[in-house]
Amino acid sequence: MDLMQAIESRRDTRHFTDEAVPKAVLDKALMAALHGPSVGLSQPCRFLDVSDSPRAALIENFTSQRSKAETALDEPDRLRLHRSLKLESLAEAPILLATFCAYPEEEYTIGVIGNMRAVEWSCACAIQNLWLSLTADGYGAGWVTILDLKAIAARLKTPENWEPMGILCIGKPATDYEGRPMLEHLGWKNRELNLDAFYSVAHLS
């Protein structure tokens, strides 16, 4: 698929069919992730496939965090709308990847002196590559972060230098939300596509 077509049609998907994801599609997407840029060639992204684990604890984790988040919503109409949104697909997505940033253990990493979190930024770039690859092959992903991430790391007994970055739910999209972000399609918020809101010329003194 053409790059721009993949970029424009990629959705944060929360609605999947029950169709399985072929291993070749997942492997290709993971290989796309490995080709992402990484600060100092640190390649920090780690994917733990928890698709075949019992999912009840994960769903409970999400439900609890979602309820906690909703306590910050005072306006009744917004709260009602928020409660109607489907914000994950932890029960039904064929593939669940718990995703982590492995902070480098090597003595010296080029490029992190400005902000050590550049390694997390590298992971996000890898995830974006994975997401685009899935999109190009007719599949999709939803990145779920409404979770007690530390609790997931604890259950997976991951090393201490692994920062949890959420769960990627992967499968065949049941809808494309009419070609718009789901949150816009459902009336939560509109996407801004005016470049002037994001880019301007500035003077560095």
Add this chain to the structure above:
Amino acid sequence: MDLMQAIESRRDTRHFTDEAVPKAVLDKALMAALHGPSVGLSQPCRFLDVSDSPRAALIENFTSQRSKAETALDEPDRLRLHRSLKLESLAEAPILLATFCAYPEEEYTIGVIGNMRAVEWSCACAIQNLWLSLTADGYGAGWVTILDLKAIAARLKTPENWEPMGILCIGKPATDYEGRPMLEHLGWKNRELNLDAFYSVAHLS
């Protein structure tokens, strides 16, 4: 350009020709960035074009941070190699974009309860889209983070909720480093492309 071709040929470029970047190419890349996923549709990425500013302060900022980083390198051969690496193109890249994450000022953002830094991850996804778009059009970018980022934000008088994420140097690549990451090409570190090092099946108890 085909997605996978763009993903595989994208380089973290530090060597540019002096060819100008057409406005249409930059605008398309910025539009690709706007189509990136963002947590709760927060669209937090901000680009300040500082191409036409005096660059001396920026170069001095880099040089100082690079020297500071090098104090951590004890091994003489590694230090010598590190000193020979070209790690930025702040003087010569036709376009410099100072890049920021605008932490949301709205009352409620979906998806940040697990980790507020998910907004920075969104910016990184946007940057990856921008980078791929440039690659597909025959241009390239280098993401420079060996900088006192807060000092750059101060010089640009950006709002307090804007987290600086570095400078994107953009132009026409003078080399593709023989199709490999520059740091591998120059013998600093090898890229790992074995999936097993990044992906495994795990059990979520």
